[in-house]
Amino acid sequence: MRQGIELLFFAYRDFTAEPDAILTQYGFGRAHxxxxxxxxxxxxxxxxxxxxxxxxxxxxxxRVLGQLVRQGFIVQHRGAQDRRQRLxxxxxxxxxxxxxxxxxxxxxxAAAYRKAGANAVEGFRKxxxxxxxxxxxxxxxxxGKPARR
Amino acid sequence: MRQGIELLFFAYRDFTAEPDAILTQYGFGRAHxxxxxxxxxxxxxxxxxxxxxxxxxxxxxxRVLGQLVRQGFIVQHRGAQDRRQRLxxxxxxxxxxxxxxxxxxxxxxAAAYRKAGANAVEGFRKxxxxxxxxxxxxxxxxxGKPARR
DNA sequence: GAAATAAGTCAATATGGCTGACATAAAATT
DNA sequence: AATTTTATGTCAGCCATATTGACTTATTTC
Numbered sequence: 001m002r003q004g005i006e007l008l009f010f011a012y013r014d015f016t017a018e019p020d021a022i023l024t025q026y027g028f029g030r031a032h033x034x035x036x037x038x039x040x041x042x043x044x045x046x047x048x049x050x051x052x053x054x055x056x057x058x059x060x061x062x063r064v065l066g067q068l069v070r071q072g073f074i075v076q077h078r079g080a081q082d083r084r085q086r087l088x089x090x091x092x093x094x095x096x097x098x099x100x101x102x103x104x105x106x107x108x109x110a111a112a113y114r115k116a117g118a119n120a121v122e123g124f125r126k127x128x129x130x131x132x133x134x135x136x137x138x139x140x141x142x143x144g145k146p147a148r149r
Numbered sequence: 150m151r152q153g154i155e156l157l158f159f160a161y162r163d164f165t166a167e168p169d170a171i172l173t174q175y176g177f178g179r180a181h182x183x184x185x186x187x188x189x190x191x192x193x194x195x196x197x198x199x200x201x202x203x204x205x206x207x208x209x210x211x212r213v214l215g216q217l218v219r220q221g222f223i224v225q226h227r228g229a230q231d232r233r234q235r236l237x238x239x240x241x242x243x244x245x246x247x248x249x250x251x252x253x254x255x256x257x258x259a260a261a262y263r264k265a266g267a268n269a270v271e272g273f274r275k276x277x278x279x280x281x282x283x284x285x286x287x288x289x290x291x292x293g294k295p296a297r298r
Numbered sequence: 299g300a301a302a303t304a305a306g307t308c309a310a311t312a313t314g315g316c317t318g319a320c321a322t323a324a325a326a327t328t
Numbered sequence: 329a330a331t332t333t334t335a336t337g338t339c340a341g342c343c344a345t346a347t348t349g350a351c352t353t354a355t356t357t358c
Contacts, residue, residue, distance in 0.1 A: 004262070007273075011278075014281050030313090030314085041155070060316075082334095085336085110150060117272075119268075120271065123268060124156075124272050127270060129261075132160055137159050141152055180346090207307095208347080231356070
């Protein structure tokens, strides 16, 4: 049991180390990576969506998001049905950043998958899904189809 | 691939949420948890060992470690062979804190293991081991026998 | 005796969280 | 039509955690 807990610690530590180093060159931090990742993954998501995913406060998000918008990595535009919403989208510059940041992570996970085999990957997914607290968040992983909220 | 990356994010987020809430009551943060965890797991470890595991600077560690020592969660004593070293150990108070912090994590991981089954747990371990960068760190998980450094 | 190592310390800085209070615009409700 | 709720943004201040760089002390190794 303790080993499982430590595996998560070490794996997460190494999983974030490479993108962190790249982010430093941009003057960004891990928070920027998370925003770029999720906006890239689900374009047209709202600020509220992002807040629910990251589970941080609006104020914390806004500092990071504001920087990304001002520096041209993300664009915002008003929602069509609900004009209060700001729909978020990566610019080409943002997509490039996303690719750069995710490259080492994809490589690391791909290598681990390859070494462990398809059956192990299935188990990895099952256990991590079980660790995720909320059914809504688990639903994001239903066969590639993200939950709507 | 992207799903694997996000699974790690969500699982780690929820994996740390409960202990974080407990730590707040002590005026502590996640860094204190990590120190208490690893000292609990390997009593008599040195400050240098801890630095290599956590991959943070001596100055960062010292603030947290100093608090834990001053408040009686950890005791230090000089090494027998090498008297420059400070061997670390949890006090009873420290062990109690460690139990309290790890309880929700153990429960969460145990539930996930139970739901996923033994075969899935094997896969989970294999993939996470593959994600860990350093062979030395991977060696910590060799059949329950932690690496010496 | 000199050099290297383990640990500790001081100071300054950055990042990313937090709370609380408040503002604005648009949508929903009554 | 007026009121309330919601989505977003913003100001100000606080705290925890990390960093770099410089320096000290005690001890071990060469």
